[in-house]
Amino acid sequence: MNLILFEPQELGQPLPLRDDRAxxxxxxxxxxxxxxxxxxxxxxxxxxxxxxxxxxxxxxxxVLDLPAEPLPRLPxxxxxxxxxxxxxxxxxRDLSNLGLCAVDLMGTDLGExxxxxxxxxxxxxxRAALIEGAVQARDTTLPALATYPSLDTWLEKAPGAPAxxxxxxxxxxxxxxxxxxxxxxxxxxxxxxxxxxxDRERDLLEGAGxxxxxxxxxxLRTETACVAAAILAMEKFxxxx
Numbered sequence: 021m022n023l024i025l026f027e028p029q030e031l032g033q034p035l036p037l038r039d040d041r042a043x044x045x046x047x048x049x050x051x052x053x054x055x056x057x058x059x060x061x062x063x064x065x066x067x068x069x070x071x072x073x074x075x076x077x078x079x080x081x082x083v084l085d086l087p088a089e090p091l092p093r094l095p096x097x098x099x100x101x102x103x104x105x106x107x108x109x110x111x112x113r114d115l116s117n118l119g120l121c122a123v124d125l126m127g128t129d130l131g132e133x134x135x136x137x138x139x140x141x142x143x144x145x146x147r148a149a150l151i152e153g154a155v156q157a158r159d160t161t162l163p164a165l166a167t168y169p170s171l172d173t174w175l176e177k178a179p180g181a182p183a184x185x186x187x188x189x190x191x192x193x194x195x196x197x198x199x200x201x202x203x204x205x206x207x208x209x210x211x212x213x214x215x216x217x218x219d220r221e222r223d224l225l226e227g228a229g230x231x232x233x234x235x236x237x238x239x240l241r242t243e244t245a246c247v248a249a250a251i252l253a254m255e256k257f258x259x260x261x
Contacts, residue, residue, distance in 0.1 A: 021048075023155045024059045024069060026084070031061065034079035042080045045071065059084050060160040062151070066090055090160045093121040095206035096253050097183075099174055101128035101213030103242040105138035109149045111243045116153030116163055118250050119259075126168040129221055131213035141167065171210075171221050175228045183208050185230040188249045189217060193234035197252045200233070207253045214242050 021044050035042040045051045051071055059069035059082075067086035074080050098115060102108075102125050115123050127136055140146045150162045168174040178185075183206040188197060210230055217225070225232065235248055254260055 021155050022058065023066075023158045023160075024057050025151065025155050025160060026059065026061050028061055028064065031084070034075070034081045037074070037078045037080060039080075045080070046074070058158065059086065060090070060158075061086060062160055062162075064160055066158070066160055091119065093161055093163060094119045094254065094257065094259060096120045096209065096250060096257070097122040097124070097179070097207070098209045098211065098246060098250055099124035099126055099168075099178070100211045100242060100246055101126060101131040101171075102135040102138075103213065104132075104135060105140060107241075107243045108138060108140055109145060111246055112146055112149040112165070113153040113156075114243070114247050115250060116150040116159075117157045118153075118247070118254065119157065119159070120163050120250060122164040122166070124166050124168060124174060126174045127170045128213045129171075129218035130215035136167075136169075171224060174210075175224060178208055178210075178228070179206070180229055182206070185228070186210070186249075186253070187212075187217075187222075187225045187230040187232045188235050188245060189222070189232040190234050190237070190239065191216065191222070191232075193232050195231070195233050197233045197235050197249065197256075200252075200256050202256055202258060204257065207257070209246075209249050209253060211242070211245050211249060 024041050045057060051057060053071050053073050056068045056070045060066040065086035066088040069082045069084045072081040072083055098120055146165060154162055185208050187210040210225060
């Protein structure tokens with residue numbers, strides 16, 4: 021953990037010593053009473069915490085000093101056809117870590133329908149993955165997460181112009197993402213599932229104003245394609261300078 025993150029409702033309450041954050045402070049970082057640590061409140065400010073005491077009642081008392089605002093999330097929204105459940109957790113963690121503002125999961129023509137039934141979206145696993153990515157980035161904010169039954173439904177909600185609309189795709193692309201000029205426009209990325217887009221979906225994307233651009237000659241895994249597209253969009257937005 022690069023940051024000990026607290027839920028707003030936890031403020032003022034000691035941490036149980038069995039809590040993962042307390043374990044990390046005491047067993048990994050070897051902190052003791054009087055020592056400080058990087059801290060933040062989910063959805064709020066950043067700063068430091070100080071361990072006040074480790075009680076015989078099995079709790080860790082602390083005080084927080086949080087004067088700093090987190091970095092704003094990037095105006096990059098990424099939608100992807102439902103990947104395998106084992107990939108969803110890693111993908112959400114990584115996209116949260118990169119600072120994207122929104123992640124959408126959607127059903128697609130060629131995607132495996134059973135992937136949509138993952139319990140991660142209902143048992144707290146997805147939120148935990150987003151928090152893990154934020155903590156790694158020393159951030160207190162999370163990307164918005166939404167699901168859609170189909171590309172058609174998502175396109176009804178997706179923002180249009182003036183956002184830059186890109187569908188990374190190696191099938192008959194109109195150009196390459198790497199060749200885009202630098203810009204400061206909000207960006208929406210639409211990425212297909214493991215089996216790619218259907219021809220019907222490609223027509224839908226183009227009709228909605230999306231430009232299909234290549235990310236190279238290799239066929240990428242879904243989660244690799246998402247991270248690569250996000251980083252290329254960040255580079256064009258000037259975030260990697």
